[in-house]
Amino acid sequence: MKIIVLIKQVPESQATRMDETTGTLIREAASSVINPLDLHAIECALLIKEAAKEKCEIVCLSMGPPAATKVLREAMALGVDHGVLLSDRAFAGSDTWCTAFTLAAAVRKLGLPDLILCGERATDGETGQTGPAMGAFLDLPVISFVSHIEQIAGGWRARRMLEDGYETVEIDGPALACVLKEAAVPRLPTLQGKRLSRAKDIDIMSAQDLGVSQDDTGLKASPTRVVKIFRPSHLKKCEKLPAMDPAQAEKAVDRVVCLLKEKGLI
Amino acid sequence: MSPKAVWILAEQREGKVADVSYELITRGRELADQRGTELCAVILGDNLSDAELQTLIDRGCDRVLHASAPELRHFLPEPYDKCLQALIVKEQPEILIAAATSTGRTVMPCVAGPLRAGLTADCTGLQIEADTGNLLQTRPAAGGNIMATIKTPERRPQMATVRPHSTRPAPSISGRTGRIDRWQPPADLLKSRVRRVDYTPAVETQAIQDADVVVAVGRGFKKGDNVELARKLANVLDGAVGASREAVDRGWLPYPAQVGLSGKTVSPKLYIAVGVSGTVQHLAGMQTSETIIAINSDSEAPIFNYAEIGLCGDLFTLLPMLTAKIAAAKQS
Numbered sequence: 001m002k003i004i005v006l007i008k009q010v011p012e013s014q015a016t017r018m019d020e021t022t023g024t025l026i027r028e029a030a031s032s033v034i035n036p037l038d039l040h041a042i043e044c045a046l047l048i049k050e051a052a053k054e055k056c057e058i059v060c061l062s063m064g065p066p067a068a069t070k071v072l073r074e075a076m077a078l079g080v081d082h083g084v085l086l087s088d089r090a091f092a093g094s095d096t097w098c099t100a101f102t103l104a105a106a107v108r109k110l111g112l113p114d115l116i117l118c119g120e121r122a123t124d125g126e127t128g129q130t131g132p133a134m135g136a137f138l139d140l141p142v143i144s145f146v147s148h149i150e151q152i153a154g155g156w157r158a159r160r161m162l163e164d165g166y167e168t169v170e171i172d173g174p175a176l177a178c179v180l181k182e183a184a185v186p187r188l189p190t191l192q193g194k195r196l197s198r199a200k201d202i203d204i205m206s207a208q209d210l211g212v213s214q215d216d217t218g219l220k221a222s223p224t225r226v227v228k229i230f231r232p233s234h235l236k237k238c239e240k241l242p243a244m245d246p247a248q249a250e251k252a253v254d255r256v257v258c259l260l261k262e263k264g265l266i
Numbered sequence: 267m268s269p270k271a272v273w274i275l276a277e278q279r280e281g282k283v284a285d286v287s288y289e290l291i292t293r294g295r296e297l298a299d300q301r302g303t304e305l306c307a308v309i310l311g312d313n314l315s316d317a318e319l320q321t322l323i324d325r326g327c328d329r330v331l332h333a334s335a336p337e338l339r340h341f342l343p344e345p346y347d348k349c350l351q352a353l354i355v356k357e358q359p360e361i362l363i364a365a366a367t368s369t370g371r372t373v374m375p376c377v378a379g380p381l382r383a384g385l386t387a388d389c390t391g392l393q394i395e396a397d398t399g400n401l402l403q404t405r406p407a408a409g410g411n412i413m414a415t416i417k418t419p420e421r422r423p424q425m426a427t428v429r430p431h432s433t434r435p436a437p438s439i440s441g442r443t444g445r446i447d448r449w450q451p452p453a454d455l456l457k458s459r460v461r462r463v464d465y466t467p468a469v470e471t472q473a474i475q476d477a478d479v480v481v482a483v484g485r486g487f488k489k490g491d492n493v494e495l496a497r498k499l500a501n502v503l504d505g506a507v508g509a510s511r512e513a514v515d516r517g518w519l520p521y522p523a524q525v526g527l528s529g530k531t532v533s534p535k536l537y538i539a540v541g542v543s544g545t546v547q548h549l550a551g552m553q554t555s556e557t558i559i560a561i562n563s564d565s566e567a568p569i570f571n572y573a574e575i576g577l578c579g580d581l582f583t584l585l586p587m588l589t590a591k592i593a594a595a596k597q598s
Contacts, residue, residue: 096385129374142376229413242578
C-alpha cells in the first residue's frame with residue numbers, strides 16, 4: 001500500500017507578507033512551519049500504516065521553494081518514509097488550479113497511490129481548493145471535511161463533518177481525503193525519528209522532470225489574477241464599559257440590550 | 267446579444283431548498299442585472315417539487331435548472347461533479363457562484379479543474395468590473411489579515427464560492443415568473459465509487475454556521491458545567507453556542523462548535539464572545555460577523571479591538587444578568 005500526504009509550508013506567524021505587484025504570498029521571508037492541518041493528515045497516514053496488515057509506504061509531497069525541504073524533513077522525523085519536493089522557478093505564482101495540476105502531474109510520476117491525504121485548508125491562503133481539484137485531475141473520488149478515516153476491504157471508510165451532522169461514507173478503491181483537526185491527534189517527533197530523518201533522501205523535481213509546461217504552471221498560466229490586496233478594516237472603535245461592580249455591570253448590560261434593540265436583534 | 271447567464275448553485279436538504287441558496291440569489295441577481303443577463307439557479311437533488319423550485323424564482327431567479335436523480339438526493343462527490351460539469355459545458359454560463367459550504371467547497375474545485383476555470387474561495391464581496399465586465403471577487407486570507415480582490419480575465423465560467431451569511435437572503439416577491447427546467451442526467455454521470463452509509467445529526471440543535479446569533483464560550487468559563495450559562499443566553503436569542511479552541515480542547519463543547527482557523531468560519535448577525543481572549547486564530551473565524559460584543563475580565567484582551575461594545579467584568583455575573591434582561595426586553 002502507498003499513501004501520499006500533501007504538505008504545505010506556511011508562515012509561522014500571521015504576519016504574512018505579500019508581493020505587492022503580483023499579490024502572491026512571499027514564502028521565503030517568514031519562518032515556515034508545516035500547515036497545522038497537514039500534521040493531522042500525516043498522523044492519519046501513520047495510524048493507517050500502523051493498523052495495516054500489508055506493507056505500507058508513506059510519501060510526503062510538497063511544492064515550494066528549496067527551503068521547503070525543512071518541512072519535509074520534519075514530516076520524516078514523524079515517521080514518513082520519503083519526501084518529494086516540487087521546486088522550480090517555473091512554478092512560482094501558481095494559483096490553486098496550477099498548483100493542483102502540478103501536484104497531480106507529480107502523483108502520476110510517483111505512481112497513483114491507494115490514498116492521498118491533505119489538510120482541509122492551509123492557514124495562509126485558506127482556500128481548501130487544491131486538494132479537491134487534484135482529486136478531479138487524478139479522477140479520484142474527493143472525500144472532504146474528513147473527521148475520521150480507516151482502511152476497509154477494497155477501500156476506505158470515512159466520517160465527514162457536515163454543517164448539520166456527521167456522514168459516514170465508504171469508498172471503493174483509491175481516494176483523496178481532506179482532513180479536519182478531529183481526524184487524529186498529531187504525535188511529536190522522537191529523537192530517533194529526527195536522527196533517522198537526516199539519513200532519508202528528499203527528491204527534488206522540476207517542471208521538466210514532471211513534463212509540465214509553462215502553459216500549465218506558474219503565475220502566467222493561472223486562470224485567476226490578483227487585482228489588489230488591502231488590509232481589512234475590521235478593527236472597531238470599541239465602546240469599552242467597565243463592569244466590575246454591580247452598579248457598573250447593570251449599566252453596561254443595559255447598554256448592550258439597548259444596542260441589540262437598535263439593531264433589531266431583539 | 268446579451269452575455270451568457272449568471273448561475274448560482276442552489277442547495278437542498280431532504281428535498282427542501284436550503285436557506286443559503288437565497289443568499290446566493292441576492293448576490294446573483296445583482297450581478298445578472300449589472301450584466302443585463304439572466305439569473306439561473308442550478309439545483310441537484312431527487313425530484314424536488316415545483317413548489318420548492320418556485321421559491322427560487324419567487325426570490326429572484328429567471329430560471330431554475332433542476333438535475334434530478336435518486337443518486338443526487340444527498341451530496342456525493344462524483345455525480346455532483348459530473349452533472350454540474352455536463353451542464354456547464356452544454357450551456358456555458360459566464361459566472362457560477364456557490365456557497366462556501368461543505369458541498370460548495372468540495373464540488374466547485376472538482377468542476378473548475380477539468381474545465382480550467384478560475385475559482386476563488388470563500389468570497390465576501392462580488393462586483394462587476396466596469397470596463398471589462400469581469401467578476402471581481404474579494405476574499406479574506408491569512409487569517410483575515412489581508413483582503414484580496416481576484417479576477418479571472420480569460421477563462422469562463424468565472425467561479426467563486428461565497429461565505430455563508432455574508433449577505434442577506436433575497437426576499438420573496440409574489441407574482442414573479444420564470445421557467446423551471448428538469449433534467450434527468452444519463453446513468454454514466456451518476457456513477458459513484460462513494461456510498462453514503464450512515465448519518466448522525468449534530469448534538470447541538472443548531473449549526474453555528476447557520477445561526478444568526480452565536481454565543482462563543484472561551485477559557486474564561488473555567489469548567490464545562492458553566493457552559494450552561496452561555497446556552498441560556500443563546501436560547502433567549504435563538505442562537506447557537508460556539509467555542510474557542512481552548513474550550514473544545516478541554517472537552518466543554520464538541521469540535522463542530524469550534525470557531526477559528528482550525529474550526530469553522532462564521533459570520534452571524536450577532537457574535538457574543540464570552541471569556542474568549544481573541545487569538546488571531548479565533549478572530550479569523552468570526553471577525554466578519556456583523557455585530558460583535560465581547561465580555562471579558564481582562565480589559566486588554568485583543569477581542570475588544572474587534573467588538574462594538576466590550577464589557578470588562580466577571581462573566582458569571584454579567585451573563586445571567588444579560589440573559590434575564592434580554593428575556594425581559596423580548597417580553598415587553
